[in-house]
Amino acid sequence: MGRPAHLFVDISAHGFGHLAQVAPVLAALTARLPELRLTIRSGLPTDRLQSRIGADFTHLQASSDFGYVMHDAVSLDLAATAQAYRRQHADWDERVDGDARLLHGLQPDLVFSDVAYLPLAGAARAGIPAIALCSLNWAELFAYFFAREDWAATIQRQILDAYNGAESFLRVTPGMAMADLPRLRAIGPIAALGKDCRQALHAQIGCRSDERLVLIAFGGFDKQLPIDAWPAIPGVRWLVPQAWQVKHPAATAFEPLGRPVADLLRAADAVLGKPGYGTFAEAACNDTPLLYLRREDWPEQDFLIDWLQVHGRCREVSAADLLSGRLRPVLESVWSQAAPPTPQPSGADEAAAALLPWLTRVGESRPGG
Structure with a gap:
């Protein structure tokens, strides 16, 4: 040997x-x-x-x-x-x-x-x-x-x-x-493919089966959002980083849930983040709609966005709407999109x-x- x-x-x-x-x-x-x-x-x-x-x-x-x-x-x-x-x-x-x-x-x-x-x-x-x-x-x-x-x-x-x-x-x-x-x-x-844990996750969080979960994931960099001041969106629950210490009644920290990020992303009804390879590829391959905030002068993002517009469901969100929490229209827009064939992570x-x-x-x- x-x-x-x-x-x-x-x-x-x-x-x-x-x-x-x-x-x-x-x-x-x-x-x-x-x-x-x-x-x-x-x-x-x-x-x-x-x-x-x-x-x-x-x-x-x-x-x-x-x-x-x-x-x-x-x-x-x-x-x-x-x-x-x-x-x-x-x-x-x-x-x-x-x-x-x-x-x-x-x-x-x-x-x-x-x-x-x-x-x-x-x-x-x-x-x-x-x-x-x-x-x-x-x-x-x-x-x-x-x-x-x-x-x-x-x-x-x-x-x-x-x-x-x-x-x-x-x-x-x-x-x-x-x-x-x-x-x-x-x-x-x-891309990592998440396990289907949607029903178990809803039960763990204690939300209704018809509530929609939106995962906020900015990929390893600090991007504190003023979620505590966001208006409530009926039927939407935010999954947020624990470090943000969010007090919003419709927000739940996702790390204490003890689930892999890919499982959370697959179970979510949408993910909110920045253009980055991991988030974009995993959103597309797990058939999860994505809202993204453009990065300032980052040339890779155009390749990612162009690809996701063909292979996934996505919408850009403005910095002003993100700060104010005016996200209901863009969420409804991305949820109304027809889903393309899911790409395979070969x-x-x-x-x-x-x-x-x-x-x-x-x-x-x-x-x-």
Whole structure:
């Protein structure tokens, strides 16, 4: 018997969408390789990772990317982001060397990143194959915001070199164009499918069977809404984050319910959030209507919105209506939409199939080598 294959996984803590993409892939992969050893590096809390990832793993509590510095869930701090990029790349070679030493010590058979580029550069330097996966990449977003800055060219080249040093970049549907990544491979949507717990959830909350539940989920960033001041909407119950300490009589904190987010989303009659991959893909694949507040100057959102308008039911909500709680008209509008065919989340199995050859030949020559 040979040793079990070892996969090093790097999951961005920039929101929860990266975890939402990776977790179904790991589930599909460990179903095929039950003995697979997982080492996960992420700035997300261990319990958050465990809530999505069913397999055992070793957690390295650290972030190898920062994505973008945010004022809140929908607005960027570009000045702070520029400073963070310049600081990260001021000693880029030393950072890459540090990751190469870490990976050399851990000896994984494959590095899998969503969507930090530092571990890809470190893996290349350590001679370890790597695969990236995401609906976006930091190189394309960096170019969108900073390409015209006189300090940006070297950083942009270093980011692209790191991504292009990977064996492939699995672009999840819906995703950005990524024209600068020649090793791009498009795969289907990735989404967790929730269990049908609607009746049990209504009983647990203590609401009537004809009441409609609206889940408020802004994907890992603070976006406190003045729900206490919202007018009541007859027949609507809000499921809200516990940290908001909402006192509205029609609001219930969802974390104490003890149910996975995907189950809550499937049971809900609508979800309210921002354009983000996890929320959009899971809403479509669980056939849950979605209301979204546009993000300020976030180029990925147009790809997500265009896709959801074809494959799901959705409506934009204005910031003014969101703050005032004037949501009844937009809820009635999205509930009146005809449901399109529900998309199938084939991307997790496709990604697992792409990773598998690197993990089933432990001790042999690597694929493509």
